[in-house]
Amino acid sequence: MSTRVSFVGAGPGDPELITVKGLCRLRAADVILHDCSVSTALLGEARPGAEILGAGLSHAELLDRMLERARRGARVVRLNDGDPTLFGRLGEEILALRAAALDFEIVSGVTAATAAAALAEVSLTDGHRMATVVLATGTDDDGRRPAGLDWDGLARADGTLVFYMAVQGLSAITAALMGLGRDPRESAVIIERAGREGQRVLAGRLCDVVTLARDARVGSPAVLLVGPTVSVPAVPARARATLVDAGARPGVRAV
Amino acid sequence: MSTRVSFVGAGPGDPELITVKGLCRLRAADVILHDCSVSTALLGEARPGAEILGAGLSHAELLDRMLERARRGARVVRLNDGDPTLFGRLGEEILALRAAALDFEIVSGVTAATAAAALAEVSLTDGHRMATVVLATGTDDDGRRPAGLDWDGLARADGTLVFYMAVQGLSAITAALMGLGRDPRESAVIIERAGREGQRVLAGRLCDVVTLARDARVGSPAVLLVGPTVSVPAVPARARATLVDAGARPGVRAV
Numbered sequence: 001m002s003t004r005v006s007f008v009g010a011g012p013g014d015p016e017l018i019t020v021k022g023l024c025r026l027r028a029a030d031v032i033l034h035d036c037s038v039s040t041a042l043l044g045e046a047r048p049g050a051e052i053l054g055a056g057l058s059h060a061e062l063l064d065r066m067l068e069r070a071r072r073g074a075r076v077v078r079l080n081d082g083d084p085t086l087f088g089r090l091g092e093e094i095l096a097l098r099a100a101a102l103d104f105e106i107v108s109g110v111t112a113a114t115a116a117a118a119l120a121e122v123s124l125t126d127g128h129r130m131a132t133v134v135l136a137t138g139t140d141d142d143g144r145r146p147a148g149l150d151w152d153g154l155a156r157a158d159g160t161l162v163f164y165m166a167v168q169g170l171s172a173i174t175a176a177l178m179g180l181g182r183d184p185r186e187s188a189v190i191i192e193r194a195g196r197e198g199q200r201v202l203a204g205r206l207c208d209v210v211t212l213a214r215d216a217r218v219g220s221p222a223v224l225l226v227g228p229t230v231s232v233p234a235v236p237a238r239a240r241a242t243l244v245d246a247g248a249r250p251g252v253r254a255v
Numbered sequence: 256m257s258t259r260v261s262f263v264g265a266g267p268g269d270p271e272l273i274t275v276k277g278l279c280r281l282r283a284a285d286v287i288l289h290d291c292s293v294s295t296a297l298l299g300e301a302r303p304g305a306e307i308l309g310a311g312l313s314h315a316e317l318l319d320r321m322l323e324r325a326r327r328g329a330r331v332v333r334l335n336d337g338d339p340t341l342f343g344r345l346g347e348e349i350l351a352l353r354a355a356a357l358d359f360e361i362v363s364g365v366t367a368a369t370a371a372a373a374l375a376e377v378s379l380t381d382g383h384r385m386a387t388v389v390l391a392t393g394t395d396d397d398g399r400r401p402a403g404l405d406w407d408g409l410a411r412a413d414g415t416l417v418f419y420m421a422v423q424g425l426s427a428i429t430a431a432l433m434g435l436g437r438d439p440r441e442s443a444v445i446i447e448r449a450g451r452e453g454q455r456v457l458a459g460r461l462c463d464v465v466t467l468a469r470d471a472r473v474g475s476p477a478v479l480l481v482g483p484t485v486s487v488p489a490v491p492a493r494a495r496a497t498l499v500d501a502g503a504r505p506g507v508r509a510v
Contacts, residue, residue, distance in 0.1 A: 017276055017362075019273065020278055023275055091378040121349060125346075134388070
């Protein structure tokens with residue numbers, strides 16, 4: 001049985017942050033089923049004549065197309081934002097493929113947490129200490145503080161916290177963490193559109209990051225980093241992209 | 256100021272899991288300073304005449320070479336296992352570069368957690384639920400249960416736990432988690448040498464994964480996944496590599 005479906009992590013946005021193997025699969029695909037936010041530059045790597053699907057499809061429709069095309073023997077690439085194993089619907093899609101006795105592989109991608117840290121030029125762990133990093137969903141379907149998360153545990157965790165899709169829930173997240181005992185002066189950094197056009201880094205503290213984000217009109221997608229190792233120098237190492245509407249506010253910088 | 260030092264994530268072992276940008280930096284480098292476990296195939300991508308350093312150097316010596324070569328104007332690549340922002344010494348290295356007013360960039364890589372999940376063909380999160388994933392160091396310098404971790408928090412966490420470098424501390428980790436209330440029948444998967452020659456997946460439960468690992472003589476590096484979404488089917492989807500010395504034991508499979 002040859003591999004019919006390749007789940008490929010597109011990485012965080014910058015098309016050059018796909019893996020060599022992922023790009024190879026993408027270029028060889030007969031059919032590409034992509035998350036809507038995947039970069040158009042990556043989709044431009046498809047071979048002429050490849051079928052590209054994603055925009056406007058429900059997840060059920062996308063899964064249906066995946067099974068149908070794979071059954072016909074097409075080389076299918078399921079192109080996910082970031083990495084397929086994190087915060088996607090890989091579990092369901094694998095179940096459906098197994099039920100249909102269709103073969104697949106998973107080609108890893110760079111996930112937003114590490115891409116955001118790279119852009120902010122911070123380490124998520126401290127080399128001298130035993131460490132944990134918690135990756136969490138930052139927004140539920142209603143844009144509120146995700147009810148299913150263990151906020152007590154997150155407030156007590158001594159390592160770095162990374163919230164994906166953190167814009168809508170930002171105020172609720174920071175309020176919950178501070179309300180349950182996390183130090184309001186702890187470093188908090190928002191990385192907006194990491195790896196994409198217009199990417200920005202806003203560095204503040206747990207107590208002021210909501211104001212920073214509101215004043216700078218931060219939009220989705222954005223990642224929030226909170227923790228002891230994510231302190232960002234106020235002076236930019238370089239100016240790589242658009243300067244944030246910073247005014248005289250310290251701690252806001254552009255990359 | 257042009258970029259003098261590029262921190263590049265080599266990914267989990269498979270040389271094709273480096274990013275396109277990372278490979279580009281590697282091929283253009285005058286000097287490559289690598290972690291010892293980085294694949295020789297990747298080092299083979301260096302241009303003729305590039306200086307390759309890493310083996311046999313202490314971290315202090317490596318840092319010293321990095322600063323000296325960058326000051327001379329060389330294009331330096333610091334090639335890290337996995338991703339530079341996780342479980343490495345990026346924090347110290349950045350501080351030294353900033354102190355020397357040397358410019359740098361960070362090119363993300365695929366981290367072992369997601370590469371291990373890909374190989375085991377499991378998702379680290381469930382698409383239907385709000386989710387957390389905890390990334391943790393699995394072994395301290397003495398090979399014991401890492402004293403600095405919040406074991407209470409890890410035992411209570413309702414998402415997936417990922418322990419890097421989990422072989423030496425395996426018995427202590429599983430004992431601590433079960434002792435503090437984690438369900439002994441929860442799925443536990445060890446992924447040995449993910450992305451490298453001889454890679455293996457051993458799927459069991461928190462209560463028997465130590466025995467599985469001992470019987471299969473699992474060595475470093477290996478990642479341990481524990482959690483509700485990491486249940487691996489006993490029947491392999493494919494046979495990709497060496498079959499584990501499985502005998503009739505259910506739940507052990509090779510990829």
